[in-house]
Amino acid sequence: MKYLMLIYGNQEKWASIPAEEWPAAIAKQDAFNRKYQATGELIVAYGLADEVQAKLVRRENGQPAVTDGPYLETKEYIASFYLLDCESEERALQIAADMPWADVDPVEFWPIMHEAKPDL
């Protein structure tokens, strides 16, 4: 089964972390990524660019139309996403709880829909 994990943040929150603490913070995340890539359970992990770089894309009269946005109503936006492939939901939840900052902020956890028929 595949699962998506999302963590949220904003500039204000990141700016509050002292510069000298960043290397240790990044190392923590790298260690997590390496650990679960090695077990084959973490398929991808990516951080997203800042909110100001995000765009909205539509098609108008068959032509692409790109505008700024989204203008979020929530204070925090997606900071990074992780795609897991695990034996069970229990195991995936265990990995989510092992995320470096799960003790500070919750990790959003979404089972992914799939085409496979679940059983006989």
Next chain:
Amino acid sequence: MSTGQGDVEDLLRELAPQVLAALVRRYGQFHLCEDASQEALLAAALQWPSGGRPENPRGWLITVASRRLMDQIRSEQSRRTREELIAIATPQSELLGPPADAEPADGDDSLALLFGCCHPDLSSPSQIALTLRAVGGLSTAQIAAAFGVPEATMAQRISRAKQTIGDSGFDFSLPAGAERTERLRAVLHVLYLIFNEGYTATDGDALTVPALAQEAIRLTRWLHWLLPDDGEVTGLLALMLLTDARRPARTRPDGSLVPLAEQDRQKWDQAQISEGIALISAALPHGEVGPYQLQAAIAAVHDEARTMADTDWPQILGLYDLLERIAPNPFTALNRAVAVAMVHGPDAGLEVIATLAAEKPMAQHHRLLAARAHMQELAGDTDAAAADYLDAARRATSLPERRYLALQATRLTRDGTVRPEGIMTRQARSAAGPASAADG
């Protein structure tokens, strides 16, 4: 692709586990042997279609693989010491050709290889991946495609699994007694999981996305050939054949699923059904009856019925009673509840479901909700049925199943009172396609 090339591929897939097993038996070092036999198979795949097949394909592959293994070992460490070590470690008889009248001993080797791939130290996805690679002879790319993960992820998984086996020492002696039964159960479970994984809605190109159900049947057939007297191996093979026989009727041209009750039974593969019934009929009277044999027997009763109404539900209920006694499991209990409803009416089924719903892990499961909805509808309680279908649709994670359940909810509410707002937003989000069905 010419038929000649297809024949070569089939032959190589068949020989792959034998070659690897022979190498591991002689030299140990599973990891190196696996690489070497893959290289030999690749060389054969390139050379045989044009250059012709050697007289003894198996011998050719083992010789080429052994040479590759030597090359690898030479490049790894000083040539002389390693070669001497291998020469010492190789029993003298292995260096000689087998006598012409000798029985090929590959059965045991290949079986040991299969047991090794299903080693209890490995996680279930690793067991599956390694079995498909080492015994099934599939490439890493093919296995990755079949499971919808990147090739790098699958390569890592396989490499870790090989390492684990290497660390714990690849035990090439077949376990005996109770341990053998235990390990064989693990092997059967892996084959069963591979078969189940094969139920994808789309049939991919066989070269890039192999049909896992077919692969599982091939491997189980081979295991049955090695262990013809094991009732559970026979039972599993029969279960796979009897279930797979319904494949042509199970999907619509658009890929959506058709439930058992609505399937066109003319499309069922009668040859496969006959084979499955013959297998299970031969296995059941002998020895201990296990869960695979019972599930095969249930599948056989379904397959023998010309229409849903002709189904011998009392017999199915009897088999579920037995199955629940020897292998209790919430899903068996749920299936039994459905059989109870078919034999004694929806109210009796709902009573059984009520006791199941009291247990936490099942209470909110979409299959329990779907079964309850079906019985409520039969009992005439349309509102409750629609609400349960709606809830079931929200909780299903398989797309075809969610579409089917959502359709049932809307079907019941179109002229009724419940507003399926939740369903519509959910459907829009998952870009739901045409209707499809759950069970089949």
